[in-house]
Amino acid sequence: MKKNLLYALAILIFTGMWSSCSDDNGGGGGDDKPLTPPEVSVQNLSLKSAILPERKVRLRANIINTTEAALQWFVDGKEMSKDTIYEFSSAKEGAFKVKVTASNVLGEASDSVNITVMDGFKISDVTNWTGEGECRSVLAIQWVSQDVKDLLHPEDGEIFFRAWGYKWKKPEKREDTPTGFDLIKAIAKKDPRLFVIVSSDALGFTIKGFGYDGNGDRKIKIKSEDFEYGGKTYQGITLTEKDFKEGIYVQGEDDNIDDFKLLTEDDYWIGGWHVAYASYWLGYGEAVLESEEYEYSNFYANNRELEDESWDAWTFSPINDAEQNILPLPRLLETATIK
Incomplete structure (x- = not known):
């Protein structure tokens, strides 16, 4: 009888201790969150x-x-x-x-x-390639016609959007990674239909404009007039294909590269600096199918490191309306032809 009483007492003590510990921890199930309507x-x-x-x-x-x-x-x-x-x-x-x-x-x-x-334009659709290596990048330039009615809202028929491919080897050191400027130089050197104006400063090279020989005769002629800005007069210049060395012309200190007029038929030009400029966009992946997938680049092209399946796209935007930079229109993109 005494053993039974001691056993019962032990059970009561243990039960009380377990209950006390449970209470100290919130009481079995006290942490459960109440059921609420879902969001x-x-x-x-x-x-x-x-x-x-x-x-x-x-x-x-x-x-x-x-x-x-x-x-x-x-x-x-x-x-x-x-x-x-x-x-x-x-x-x-x-x-x-x-x-x-x-x-x-x-x-x-x-x-x-x-x-x-959508079966949109992708890297494998590019036919105009420069370079060698396992990595691939795309240069895409979106021109508008010289007589565009509304630069901020060009119509499809006023847009000429072409893409080039650049192949490169993955470097052992990051500092040897090719840049957006390397891509432009290589393609301009190989394709006689592409013309690029650049300027240099302490930060590197700024892209001031792109020309394209639209009719395939490998010629282009653009002309600007004198232009006053910030108390300085920039001299009008006339450029032809002969002024572009390996596809590139370096702007002189007094050159006016704003408001170029095309003097050759069926060719294209975008660029400038004080009035309108070539704006820079970056995309990534096998295909960039929507305008919103491009991000505006704050880099000079020579400071932008390429990545495998990267896209460098350029459009033409008014300088005094920076919040409305013209986005690339991927649905209008085609490969640059080789002639």
């Missing part, structure tokens, strides 16, 4: 809303208030997955609505993104 958002982990056919966009469903909820992914209304991560892909071109819903007994919430699948 959900779609996070685009790939940072792309336009892809080539059969490529993937990786999406995550984020439950904002971390409550318990069941997930469902839909593509144009058809259920595809119930996982937190969903990878969208399509072999067919078109616009797709990808939607995720989060639901529990207290309610339902949803969010969606639009993904475009």
Whole structure:
């Protein structure tokens, strides 16, 4: 009888101690968050809303208030997955609505993104290549016609957008990585239809403009008039293909390179400095399918290190409207022909 009483007492003491410890830790289940109606958002982990056919966009469903909820992914209304991560892909071109819903007994919430699948211009479409190596970069220049009606909103027919490829070997040292200026020099040297004006200062080389022989006769002629700016008069100059050494003309200190007029038919010119200028954009990947995928570059071309599958694009923008720099239009991009 005494043993039974001692055993019962031990059980009571242990139970009391366990209960006390449980209370000290919040009391079994005290840390559980209350169930609330869900909130959900779609996070685009790939940072792309336009892809080539059969490529993937990786999406995550984020439950904002971390409550318990069941997930469902839909593509144009058809259920595809119930996982937190969903990878969208399509072999067919078109616009797709990808939607995720989060639901529990207290309610339902949803969010969606639009993904475009298109067989747009890609690196493998380039036919005009310079250099050798396993790495590939693209130079793309977007000209507008001389009689463009609205520089900020050019029409498709007023745009001439061409791409060149540059192959290079991955260097052993980072400081040996080729730059955006190396890309331009190599392509201008090889392609007799491309003409580049540059200037130099303490920071390096500034790209002042691009000319292109549109009719394939390997000739170009551009002319500027005298121009006053900041109390200084810049002298008008006339340039022909003979003034470009290996495709490049270095601006003289007193040269006016603003408001060049083309004197040869079917050719193209963009550039300047005080009125309008060639603005610099960077893109990455096998294809850059949307304008918004390009980021404005604050680098001089000689300070921009190339990457494998990098894109250096140039457009023409008014200098007094910097917040409206003209974006590249990938849907109009074609490869530069070799003649």
